[in-house]
Amino acid sequence: MNIKLLLSDIYWVFWREIKKFLQQKARLMMVVIQPLIWLVLMGNSMSGLTRNPQAAQMLGTGNYLDFMTPGIMIMTALFGGVFGGTTIIWDRRTGYLNKMLAAPIYRAAIPLGKLLSIGLQTVLQALIIVIIALFLGVHFKTGIPGVIALLAIAGLFGIIMGGISLSLSSRIKSMETLMAVSNFLTMPLMFTSNAMFPTNAMPAWLKGIAMANPVSYAVQAMRTISTQGWIWHDILPALAALTGIMVVLVALAIRLFSKSVN
């Protein structure tokens, strides 16, 4: 294997996805508007909660928006990543996939380039959320290094969801089915996590699920960084678990994709 050529192939697949992403004006608008709505609407309607001292204690912060910002970042990463596989189905349908496969490029470069672009898109979206949150008065305790860490975790999570989606798209050939399966996955993942509500406020059975849900690891690590500080014994295990999950899913996506085109 020629690493230089592999990297070049990944780069061009990535370049294509990013160029297309930047061309879609309506999609870029949504990237800004969606988190804005979430933060302003949810933030306002839920801020009453934090006036209740017991609730404030459960949230671990006096400001619901502080609590919620990492949750919104992960939710955006989740929704962005989980539809990443649709691009493969689309490429298969338009014939562009065959065009790439007839070229002398490494097969693995196709899923890797797409995942990288999903990662970058997620980071950009997360950055926009941070900017909006700053305007709304959210305080990031660890400052710029903390924000960089938040963006990195969001990107990591986007790649995880993209890995799931790309793996599915190697087996599922119809857009409708992939959309249905993706929706089926995202809702439970979201609502059985600590993204919106503190686990302390959950019934015991839901708390158990929430603790095992990878969405919660990501949100918890991010929340610790943004509201409490660099508490490494909280952050590191979550990061290790997320990295492990990512490696497995990326490998699975490459394997299933390579099998599907042979």
Add this chain to the structure above:
Amino acid sequence: MKTIIEAQGLTKVYSGGILAVDNVSFSVNQGEIFGFLGPNGAGKSTTIALLTTLLSPTKGTATINGIDITKHPYQARLELGFVSQDLAVEDALSGYNNLRLQAGFYHLSRTEVHDRIAEVLKMVDLTGRSKDKVETYSGGMRKRLDIACGLIHRPRILFLDEPTLGLDIQTRREIWKYVNTLREKNNMTIFLTTHYMDEADSLCDRIAIIDRGVIKTLDTPTALKEAIKNEVENPTLDDVFLHHTGKEMREDFTTKEESFKARNNIRRARR
């Protein structure tokens, strides 16, 4: 004359057990326009998918400019350009960027990319529109851009799978004009499939007719027509085609399920 494509016992059995291409052998000479004709589901697209390394053969092999497609698919890809029937260009990007992307896929060095793009744009007369987004192009322009993409790495052989599908008669003529120029000016070998017999007749040096995965006949258009003179008066290529493939419409699989599967497989191969 130099042989540039040599298929030897090429066979493809799909996972459902359907024999799409059955022990096919033929050769294509350098610089000729080779027509590959057949009814729907005859094995045309599968053969192209095999020769362009999109599928691997169950048995047999082929060489592209002397390179074995099963042993060295990577090198074989450098020798061939593939333009599918799908019109696979990126609407959201400019014509130039479509070609830039294609040049990236073929690892062209940064110093030669610009000249190479200018060269292929000129070949298909799109120089003036290269900065415009492809979504503003007409159908014929898109097809020409797609062909330019297939030419970016200066392949020796260009595979054109039904290049005039869905285009009006004026645009079809225009595309054929470009195909002819490519052969004449660049000594390129062109392997094409089409459903338009008149076009195959006027363009192709030699024609193979495939049906049910088997090559029925292979010769120059004139010789093919000559051969059935006793049966039909003033035969056209349409008559030749019907003579070799029969007059019934194709539903050539015994059960519904089988035919569905076969269609699905062919579709999958094309994608």
